[in-house]
Amino acid sequence: MRxxxxxxxxxxxxxxxxxxxxxxxxxxxxxKPGIAYxxxxxxxxxxxxxxxxxxxxxxxxxxxxxxxxxxxLVCEAGVLxxxxxxxxxxxxxxxxxxxxxxxATVGGAIANxxxxxxxxxxxxxGDHVRSLQLVRTDGETITCGPEERPDWYAATTGGLGxxxxxxxxxxQLRPSPGPWLxxxxxxxxxxxxxxxxxxxxxxxxxxxxxWIDCTxxxxxxGLFMRAKPxxxxxxxxxxxxxxxxxRAMPFTPPFSLVNRLTLRALNALYYAVNKRRGGRHIVHYExxxxxxxxxxxxxxxxxxxxxxxxxxxxxxxxxxxxVREMLDAIQRSGEGSILAVLKTFGDRPAxxxxxxxxxxxxxxLDFQNRPGALRLFERLDTIVRGAGxxxxxxxxxxxxxxxxxxxxxxxxxxxxxxDPGISSAMSRRLMGS
Amino acid sequence: MTARTKIVVIGATxxxxxxxxxxxxxxxxxxxxxxxRDAPRTExxxxxxxxxxxxxxxxxxxxxxxxxxxxxxxxxxxxAASPVDVxxxxxxFLPEQKLNEDIEFCRDTLVINAVSxxxxxxxxxxxxxxxxxxxxxxxxxxxxxxxxxxxxxxxxSKGLLSRYAEGLDHRFAGTGVSVVLLxxxxxxxxxxxxxxxxxxxxxxxxxxxxxxxRGIDAKKFVVYAPPFWQFIMLIVRHLPRFVFNRLNI
Numbered sequence: 001m002r003x004x005x006x007x008x009x010x011x012x013x014x015x016x017x018x019x020x021x022x023x024x025x026x027x028x029x030x031x032k033p034g035i036a037y038x039x040x041x042x043x044x045x046x047x048x049x050x051x052x053x054x055x056x057x058x059x060x061x062x063x064x065x066x067x068x069x070x071x072x073l074v075c076e077a078g079v080l081x082x083x084x085x086x087x088x089x090x091x092x093x094x095x096x097x098x099x100x101x102x103x104a105t106v107g108g109a110i111a112n113x114x115x116x117x118x119x120x121x122x123x124x125x126g127d128h129v130r131s132l133q134l135v136r137t138d139g140e141t142i143t144c145g146p147e148e149r150p151d152w153y154a155a156t157t158g159g160l161g162x163x164x165x166x167x168x169x170x171x172q173l174r175p176s177p178g179p180w181l182x183x184x185x186x187x188x189x190x191x192x193x194x195x196x197x198x199x200x201x202x203x204x205x206x207x208x209x210x211w212i213d214c215t216x217x218x219x220x221x222g223l224f225m226r227a228k229p230x231x232x233x234x235x236x237x238x239x240x241x242x243x244x245x246x247r248a249m250p251f252t253p254p255f256s257l258v259n260r261l262t263l264r265a266l267n268a269l270y271y272a273v274n275k276r277r278g279g280r281h282i283v284h285y286e287x288x289x290x291x292x293x294x295x296x297x298x299x300x301x302x303x304x305x306x307x308x309x310x311x312x313x314x315x316x317x318x319x320x321x322x323v324r325e326m327l328d329a330i331q332r333s334g335e336g337s338i339l340a341v342l343k344t345f346g347d348r349p350a351x352x353x354x355x356x357x358x359x360x361x362x363x364x365l366d367f368q369n370r371p372g373a374l375r376l377f378e379r380l381d382t383i384v385r386g387a388g389x390x391x392x393x394x395x396x397x398x399x400x401x402x403x404x405x406x407x408x409x410x411x412x413x414x415x416x417x418x419d420p421g422i423s424s425a426m427s428r429r430l431m432g433s
Numbered sequence: 434m435t436a437r438t439k440i441v442v443i444g445a446t447x448x449x450x451x452x453x454x455x456x457x458x459x460x461x462x463x464x465x466x467x468x469x470r471d472a473p474r475t476e477x478x479x480x481x482x483x484x485x486x487x488x489x490x491x492x493x494x495x496x497x498x499x500x501x502x503x504x505x506x507x508x509x510x511x512x513a514a515s516p517v518d519v520x521x522x523x524x525x526f527l528p529e530q531k532l533n534e535d536i537e538f539c540r541d542t543l544v545i546n547a548v549s550x551x552x553x554x555x556x557x558x559x560x561x562x563x564x565x566x567x568x569x570x571x572x573x574x575x576x577x578x579x580x581x582x583x584x585x586x587x588x589x590s591k592g593l594l595s596r597y598a599e600g601l602d603h604r605f606a607g608t609g610v611s612v613v614l615l616x617x618x619x620x621x622x623x624x625x626x627x628x629x630x631x632x633x634x635x636x637x638x639x640x641x642x643x644x645x646x647r648g649i650d651a652k653k654f655v656v657y658a659p660p661f662w663q664f665i666m667l668i669v670r671h672l673p674r675f676v677f678n679r680l681n682i
Contacts, residue, residue: 019626062480066487068487
């Protein structure tokens with residue numbers, strides 16, 4: 001037994017950690033219920049099972065085959081997205097969809113059907129999985145994909161790791177002109193401005209995202225960032241061969257450095273610094289696509305009590321109004337963070353029965369773990385529900401079962417595909433077992 | 434044009450060794466020979482390395498690590514076709530000291546962690562001496578720097594490798610052959626699962642591999658990984674006995 005946390009560091013309870021290596025089916029058989037644990041980058045209790053078993057996939061990180069003619073990569077589920085990118089971009093291929101950190105695993109990216117800044121262009125991670133191998137705790141191995149046993153594929157994509165342990169996957173990479181992006185930062189004032197920029201940036205810009213000052217309320221000042229691949233070079237490559245040189249948060253401060261006293265100042269500072277950097281630049285893909293990876297273990301910033309992330313999506317019609325109401329509620333609560341993201345999704349529906357992404361607008365914010373934040377979440381839940389939206393399980397540690405069922409109407413279709421030998425703190429909270 | 438680097442890895446299923454191989458194939462084409470006991474596991478590692486470094490060649494060879502004749506055969510066969518630039522001797526296991534009450538287990542610990550790697554070093558030293566080239570890189574441990582009650586059988590094995598490496602370094606001074614002694618601290622590998630259960634902070638195998646690969650490039654005689662261990666062990670080595678024996682370390 002050893003203490004294990006997820007990215008939000010809300011708990012560090014003991015788990016029986018079993019390293020999966022060569023013989024996955026044998027390792028799963030005859031054990032108490034467990035859940036696969038990849039890089040531990042989901043924020044809440046999805047990858048946790050306190051007092052129970054965790055199947056760690058960190059040693060399941062081998063590449064199996066790559067076809068340089070058509071960009072198809074077969075690899076084990078514990079491979080980090082970072083390793084795929086760093087190996088394949090120099091060879092002219094890249095992952096079509098990447099989340100805001102590249103320190104997540106392939107298995108985790110499938111189990112959460114993650115999205116990136118290019119959703120309008122490329123859909124979700126699951127759209128580029130050609131097939132995957134699912135090992136059930138009864139010893140059965142199921143190979144599924146968009147064509148082969150598509151029902152298992154739809155259940156497993158975004159299936160929160162509950163349909164079996166994803167052991168390996170075949171991914172379709174896309175041709176990449178190289179590691180450089182042409183990027184532009186535009187300051188905006190007001191949500192109308194944000195939606196106008198989002199609208200006019202597609203289809204020309206592959207990646208769009210915006211940072212928003214969550215203390216600015218309905219005036220919503222922020223920075224709109226967009227980028228597209230370019231074959232022009234931005235100069236010297238950053239040092240990526242080794243992680244030496246990347247900065248890390250070296251220890252956990254005794255209290256959250258982001259708090260009510262510093263919140264406004266930090267947001268104003270971030271806005272001012274980045275506004276001055278506005279305009280067009282050629283940038284390397286790593287700092288643009290994975291700004292959070294610039295400081296390793298940044299999650300320690302929020303102190304020993306950890307933090308929550310609240311990420312919701314609301315449909316296009318009621319979306320703008322719902323976002324206004326949420327920003328207003330957040331501003332009035334005085335809670336919040338400097339890490340607030342506002343982004344529109346494209347119209348492409350996701351494949352998974354429990355995939356988070358749906359057409360509309362998504363808002364994501366971190367909150368230090370305080371009673372005030374939990375009270376605020378209740379108010380935000382009401383707004384999201386009223387607008388027909390949903391919360392992102394990968395980020396969640398507290399939504400009610402009711403809220404989950406309201407946001408995920410296909411849950412009854414999903415349940416028959418669950419592996420009875422798999423259970424997580426999240427599955428018990430949201431599905432009762 | 435220079436010839437491609439040829440590297441032989443003894444104990445290639447060790448996680449640290451595997452990460453060293455990843456770094457080698459990722460930075461350019463090399464010729465690797467992976468030597469291990471478990472063929473299927475080694476094949477999976479080889480497959481991964483071939484995908485990571487399509488320009489490299491990766492061969493797999495199995496051997497009985499405790500049989501001196503087989504150790505000699507590995508050195509003969511791998512050096513026969515073309516000269517070897519680096520041999521990384523990486524095998525070993527971290528036993529629970531309390532199991533030493535079983536004296537046969539104690540013997541196995543000493544044979545696998547000390548005798549076998551020393552024999553590999555000696556076997557390759559003979560070939561490297563004739564060729565007047567090659568780097569013998571041996572993975573020792575910080576535990577080899579001073580015997581401690583918690584793991585002195587393991588520590589003594591690694592200590593033997595330190596003396597062996599010193600002797601080889603002395604022997605090859607001024608020649609084309611180099612000796613590199615690598616001393617990792619506790620590292621996050623399956624071998625150190627016990628450390629992890631106690632909640633100790635462990636270095637990642639990937640970081641340790643970076644330090645090892647750089648150390649081998651630089652042909653530095655002693656390399657601590659991560660490097661801060663050299664300061665800690667400097668103190669541990671020099672603590673007077675009356676102080677040391679009161680410590681529960």
